[in-house]
Amino acid sequence: MDARDLARQVRAVGSANGLRSVRAAWRRQRTDARDLPRRGPERARVPGAAEGADPLPGGGLVRFARSSLRVRVAAGGAVFCGWDGAEPEPSYALAGSCPDADVRAVMEPDKDGWRVVSERVTVMVSRHGAVEFRTPGGLLLRKDLPPRWWDPLGSRDGAEPRWVQRSETAADAAVFGLGGRASGPRLGEGSYRLWNTDPDGTFEPETDPLYITMPVQLVVADAGSHLVFHDNTWDGRVTLRAGEEGAGSGHDRPGGCEVRVDGGPLRYWVIPGTPARILTAWTALTGRPALPPRWALGYQHSRWGFGSAAEVRRVAAGYRERGLPLSAIHLDIDHYEGHRVFTVDRERFPDLPGLAEELRTGGVRLVSIVDPAVKEEPGNPVHDSGAAADAFVRDAHGGTVRGVVWPGDAVFPDFTDPRVRKWWGGLYAERLAQGFAGVWHDMNEPVSFAAFGDATLPRSARHALEGRGGDHREAHNVYGLCMARAGYEGLRELHPDNRPFLFSRSGWAGMQRYGGTWSGDVSTGWPGLRASLSLVLGLGLCGVPYSGPDVGGFTGSPSPELYLRWFQMAAYFPFFRTHSAITAGRREPWEFGPRVLEGARAALRERERLMPYLYTLAHGARQSGAPYVRPVWWGDPEDRKLRACGDAFLLGDALLVAPVMEQGATERAVRLPRGLWYDTATGEAYQGPGQVLLPAPQERIPVLARAGSVVPVAGDDGSVVLEAWLPAAGRTGGGLLVTDSGDGWAEPRTERFTSRLADGTVVVTRDGHDEVGHAVRVRGAAAQ
Numbered sequence: 001m002d003a004r005d006l007a008r009q010v011r012a013v014g015s016a017n018g019l020r021s022v023r024a025a026w027r028r029q030r031t032d033a034r035d036l037p038r039r040g041p042e043r044a045r046v047p048g049a050a051e052g053a054d055p056l057p058g059g060g061l062v063r064f065a066r067s068s069l070r071v072r073v074a075a076g077g078a079v080f081c082g083w084d085g086a087e088p089e090p091s092y093a094l095a096g097s098c099p100d101a102d103v104r105a106v107m108e109p110d111k112d113g114w115r116v117v118s119e120r121v122t123v124m125v126s127r128h129g130a131v132e133f134r135t136p137g138g139l140l141l142r143k144d145l146p147p148r149w150w151d152p153l154g155s156r157d158g159a160e161p162r163w164v165q166r167s168e169t170a171a172d173a174a175v176f177g178l179g180g181r182a183s184g185p186r187l188g189e190g191s192y193r194l195w196n197t198d199p200d201g202t203f204e205p206e207t208d209p210l211y212i213t214m215p216v217q218l219v220v221a222d223a224g225s226h227l228v229f230h231d232n233t234w235d236g237r238v239t240l241r242a243g244e245e246g247a248g249s250g251h252d253r254p255g256g257c258e259v260r261v262d263g264g265p266l267r268y269w270v271i272p273g274t275p276a277r278i279l280t281a282w283t284a285l286t287g288r289p290a291l292p293p294r295w296a297l298g299y300q301h302s303r304w305g306f307g308s309a310a311e312v313r314r315v316a317a318g319y320r321e322r323g324l325p326l327s328a329i330h331l332d333i334d335h336y337e338g339h340r341v342f343t344v345d346r347e348r349f350p351d352l353p354g355l356a357e358e359l360r361t362g363g364v365r366l367v368s369i370v371d372p373a374v375k376e377e378p379g380n381p382v383h384d385s386g387a388a389a390d391a392f393v394r395d396a397h398g399g400t401v402r403g404v405v406w407p408g409d410a411v412f413p414d415f416t417d418p419r420v421r422k423w424w425g426g427l428y429a430e431r432l433a434q435g436f437a438g439v440w441h442d443m444n445e446p447v448s449f450a451a452f453g454d455a456t457l458p459r460s461a462r463h464a465l466e467g468r469g470g471d472h473r474e475a476h477n478v479y480g481l482c483m484a485r486a487g488y489e490g491l492r493e494l495h496p497d498n499r500p501f502l503f504s505r506s507g508w509a510g511m512q513r514y515g516g517t518w519s520g521d522v523s524t525g526w527p528g529l530r531a532s533l534s535l536v537l538g539l540g541l542c543g544v545p546y547s548g549p550d551v552g553g554f555t556g557s558p559s560p561e562l563y564l565r566w567f568q569m570a571a572y573f574p575f576f577r578t579h580s581a582i583t584a585g586r587r588e589p590w591e592f593g594p595r596v597l598e599g600a601r602a603a604l605r606e607r608e609r610l611m612p613y614l615y616t617l618a619h620g621a622r623q624s625g626a627p628y629v630r631p632v633w634w635g636d637p638e639d640r641k642l643r644a645c646g647d648a649f650l651l652g653d654a655l656l657v658a659p660v661m662e663q664g665a666t667e668r669a670v671r672l673p674r675g676l677w678y679d680t681a682t683g684e685a686y687q688g689p690g691q692v693l694l695p696a697p698q699e700r701i702p703v704l705a706r707a708g709s710v711v712p713v714a715g716d717d718g719s720v721v722l723e724a725w726l727p728a729a730g731r732t733g734g735g736l737l738v739t740d741s742g743d744g745w746a747e748p749r750t751e752r753f754t755s756r757l758a759d760g761t762v763v764v765t766r767d768g769h770d771e772v773g774h775a776v777r778v779r780g781a782a783a784q
Contacts, residue, residue, distance in 0.1 A: 020404040021063040021449035028403070028458045035460035036471075037159040042150040047083075047129035050113060058101025059116045062125050067149075069125060073105035074098070076281050077120040079270045081131060083147060084263035085719040090466060092232055092478045093509040095287030121272045133270050139223035143168045143254075160234075160263030160473075167192065167228075167259075169241030170221035171252035174643040176541045176631070177227075178238060179214035180517070182207055182531035184538045185631055185646050187240055194236040195262070196445040196477050196506045198455060202523035202555050205531045211445060211506045211520045213477065215259065216542045218278065220637045227271040227278045229509060233477045236261035264474060275541075275634055276626055280491050283543050283625030287513035290488070291622040292546055293743035294582055295365060296438065296501045297574065297614045298327025299604055302367075305334055305582035308348040309355050316364055318588055324601060325608050328365040330440065333690055334582070335368075339406035340375045342382050342430045356435020365437035367501070370428075372444045372483055373410035376402060382427065386413060391420045393461050396471075401461045403448025412457060415482035416475050424483075425490020432494055438501030439487060440518070444480040445506045481514075482504030488514035503546070503575065516546030516575055524553025524584070526530035530647070530661050531567050536573055537649060540627025546618075548575030555581045560592040561663065561698070564599045568701045569659035571603040572651050574614070574628045599699050612712035612720050612737060617652045619738035619748055628652065636673050639689060645671050654709035654725075654735060655680075658694065668696045676707035676728040678780040685780065707780065708733015710753040710764055715775065722772060724755050724764050726780035732756045737774075 005770060015089040048065030059071035059079075069451060070082040080088050105118040109176045116123040121141070124132040127147030152159035169175075175187045178194075193209040203210060215230040216237065229337070230236075236259065243255035270645045271281045283289065301319070307311050312329055319326040335352075337343040344352050356366045374383050374392070386392055392411040393401045400411055414420050447455055456476060463475035484504045491500035497692040502515035511517070519535050522528045532549035539547045551570045558566065570576050579585035585591075589600035607614075617628040630650040633642035648658040648670060656677060658670040672688030679686070679694060680703045686692045694702040705711065708727035712735065715721040720737065727733045733755040740748040753772060755764050766772045 010509065011231055017404055017406075017408060017449060017672045018451070022411065022451040024402070024404045024448060025450040025452050028448070029453060031395055031458040032460050032519040035458070037152075039152070039159070041153040042602050043150040043153055045151055047146050049318065050127040050129075053107060053114050055107045057103055058105050059123070060107030060114065062114060063267070064129055067129070069129065069131070069132075071107065071116050071123055071125065072123075073102045073116060073118045073123070074285075075100045075102050076284055077102075077118065077124055077271065077273065078281055079118075079121060079133065080267070081270070082267040084149075084264070084266060086267035088231075088267070092233065092481060093229070093231055093286050095510065095513060099285065099345065121270070121669060123279055133226065133272065135224050135272065138168065138640060141221070141224055141226045141272055142219070142228065142270065162262050163266050164258060164260045165230075167253040167257045169219055169243065169257065170223050171245045172252055172640060173219050173221040173243060173255040175216065175240055175255075175257070176218045176220070177216045177538055179539065179542055179631065180210050180519075180535045181538050182210060182534055184534040185541070186643060188575065189240055189242050191237055191239045194238065194477070196508070198443070198447045199521070200455060202521045202525040202528070202553065203531065204523045204525070205534065212480075212511070212517060212539070212544075214509045214510070214542050216509055217257070218275070218541045220275070220633065220643055222512055222638055225275055225278060225637055226269060226273070227282055229257055229282075230261070230268045231509075232261050232264040232267070233474055233508065234262050234264040235473060235476070252634070257712065262473065272720070275637060276624070279541075279543060279625040279627070283512065286510040286543060288623070288625060289512040289543070289545050289621045290502075290515050291618055292516070293325050293499050293501055294615055295743065297611060297618060298576070299571075299607060300328040300330060300575075300577040301326060301587070302330030302332065302577055302579040303587060304332035304580065306331060307334060308352065309352070312359075315588060316359055316362065318506050318590060320362060322590060322597070322601075324589065325604050326364050328366040328367050328437070329359065330369070330577070330579070332369050333406055338375070340377075340380060340382070341371050341373070341407075342427050344434060353433065353435040359437070360437075366435055367438040367440060368431050368434070368436040369442050370431070370439045370487065371405065371442050372446055373403065373405035373407065373448070374411055374481075375396060375407035376409045376411050383411070386411070386423065389419065391417075391423050393457060393472075394574055395458065395465060396460055396462060403457060405443060405448060410448070412448075413483075414463050418466065420464075421482065421486035421489065424486040425493065428487060428490045429494050433438075435645060439491075441480065441483055441487065441502070441506075443503040444483050444504060446479050447477075458758065478508045480504050481508040481511050484511055484514040497745070498669050499745065507544070509542070512544045512546075517544060518547060518575055518577065519549035521554040521581075522549050524556030524558050524562075525579075526661060526663055528553045529562065529569065529659075532566070533569065533649065533659065534646065536629050537631055537646075540629055541631070543625055545621040545625075545627040545629075546574045548573040548577060550577065550579040552578060552580060552587050553584075554579065555584045557585045560596045563587075563592050564596045564698065565660045565701070567600050568603045569657070571607045572629070572657045572703075574618070574654075576607065595698065602699060609713050610711075611714055612739075613652065613654070616712060616736050616738040619740075619750075620652070620736070632656065632671065632673055636689075639673065641671060641689070642673060654706050654711050656704040656706070658696075658704075660696050660701050665692055666695070666697055668702050669693050670702055670704070672704070677704040678707065678725055680705050680779070683780055705779065706733070707731070710735030710755050712737040712774070720774050722753060722764060722774045722776045724762050724776055724778050726762060726778065727757055729757070732781065
């Protein structure tokens with residue numbers, strides 16, 4: 001690290017913590033040099049020739065000269081492959097136990113090896129270890145080449161074999177996912193690291209990795225779609241290579257993927273099907289998304305640096321006086337006493353429960369930040385109770401691992417220990433007593449400030465890992481996931497009648513079980529706006545439907561135009577929040593001038609109008625895993641032009657949103673999926689597939705409705721109105737409305753609607769009946 005880097009570090013975290021971060025970096029480096037096994041001579045290994053196969057429920061075990069492969073088709077169609085004795089469990093990704101085997105799937109000999117035939121996929125295993133996944137019609141979805149291992153020679157405690165697996169996909173395949181990636185949503189050629197990372201400053205589309213990495217790929221091709229998940233939490237890298245049709249004498253060059261991991265098992269799942277069916281099966285495997293309370297779908301305001309209760313009241317009053325709906329205000333680390341978690345600065349917030357009650361009376365909730373690092377300070381109740389519970393991460397010699405975060409010298413709970421999760425979950429009683437209605441987890445990659453090297457815990461740090469034991473190389477990527485579990489389970493126990501509201505900056509596969517996430521520190525600028533959409537789309541395709549960015553970017557001062565365009569886009573995201581750094585200025589809409597205020601007012605009004613639809617989508621995500629925000633190819637993955645479209649999105653099935661992503665733009669080219677679409681502002685009709693040019697004045701962004709859609713919206717009096725968009729001639733349409741108590745566990749009520757044309761009139765029926773119990777507003781008449 002040069003002097004300029006050190007100066008930046010000191011400015012970022014303060015002079016005292018800046019110097020501590022230098023010491024912490026040296027301490028971490030020395031600890032790992034002492035305690036991590038050195039990588040010495042290694043032996044390369046491949047499976048070798050097959051020696052036989054043993055049928056087992058759902059598939060079988062193929063024995064090779066130097067390895068073995070277990071193939072198991074689970075009920076629901078997901079296929080598990082485990083090399084070298086790897087089993088589906090234990091796994092941080094799976095929700096509960098592994099699903100039962102599909103007993104109808106049987107391994108049988110084939111001309112070049114063995115095959116397992118199931119309802120949705122055929123798995124072919126060659127005599128040299130290649131594995132093919134084919135559709136029932138015989139089309140190739142994926143071919144995994146024989147893997148390669150590098151085993152350590154000699155006895156070196158803690159040394160792990162590393163491995164690489166190369167795969168081939170169709171020449172036209174498009175890859176999405178890998179967690180939260182700023183360069184998507186379609187991932188281009190290149191290398192993507194699998195290591196949850198705070199990028200140490202704001203990020204743009206070229207920044208990689210970020211806070212949430214997942215070895216989850218959704219692959220879309222003409223032959224069909226599939227998801228592949230390598231269930232391994234170690235540091236690794238995925239390298240993608242695009243295919244080429246007609247390459248070399250008319251032959252296609254397949255797409256390529258290489259997965260390299262530094263240790264742990266080689267095991268993976270493959271799920272074939274349509275995107276909707278894949279997400280249903282994926283979230284059945286890893287857990288259905290948590291359903292947020294209804295108020296959490298409203299607009300939320302945050303800032304690092306409110307500074308006092310008076311400032312919070314001023315901001316809340318500003319929204320109220322201007323008639324702008326506000327659902328929650330978030331308090332960052334500045335409300336803590338000396339940045340100590342689970343404390344309150346009594347000088348700045350003398351009566352936090354009173355403030356929370358005052359805000360709640362006006363319909364505004366308080367949400368608290370929660371960081372994992374605990375200030376190492378005898379007399380600090382959280383530190384002392386954690387020390388008494390032996391809750392903190394230790395090194396290989398039994399000493400407590402120390403790092404540096406906002407409160408200074410800090411220790412870190414080991415959330416991979418069930419005892420520690422129980423202890424930590426109980427601490428949220430203090431947050432509830434202060435009147436908070438929800439929490440957001442930050443700095444949980446985990447981060448420990450470092451002047452150089454990796455800003456996290458030593459890789460040699462020891463973790464419980466549910467009693468198995470291991471080090472931070474294996475635990476790092478699931479640290480945030482396990483913290484989210486601790487918080488979610490604690491809140492459920494402490495407040496059993498209410499659904500918890502929790503979102504986390506870091507996580508891993510399965511994190512949707514406990515809540516959502518947000519962008520983290522996205523840069524202020526037009527590239528940051530584009531990265532925000534990539535993150536929301538990519539996370540949704542990995543099974544995490546509730547997410548959104550810091551509107552306006554985390555640092556820097558957005559121009560009025562950029563702020564408004566960001567605000568307009570985010571108004572259609574599940575998690576809608578403004579947020580900024582302590583040095584980045586205000587983010588209230590009225591701070592950007594009267595024209596921006598009116599544009600933001602219109603966006604907020606539309607958000608409130610769509611609340612019944614958004615809440616229906618939230619229940620849909622809970623039931624099936626389908627994301628609220630979907631790529632435009634969601635219903636038509638065979639359309640290659642749609643696969644390449646990363647600047648628009650579907651909100652559910654009914655709406656297509658085309659945010660403005662270029663400075664000064666007042667119109668937008670929009671690529672439409674097939675079918676008839678209506679501009680919701682003008683009612684004008686457009687036929688897809690194809691590209692259209694739509695007006696995008698500063699006051700709004702283009703939003704189109706699918707013909708035949710029945711969209712539940714809020715009427716002027718708060719009742720639910722059905723907005724029925726004129727069906728195309730000879731076609732029908734429909735929609736859903738899901739309602740419940742708003743924040744409890746009562747069973748929801750679902751109403752299904754069908755729309756059709758009868759003698760030139762739009763008729764909407766409910767569940768096959770002739771009448772609906774809601775007012776109907778027909779839209780799209782300009783098409784006639």
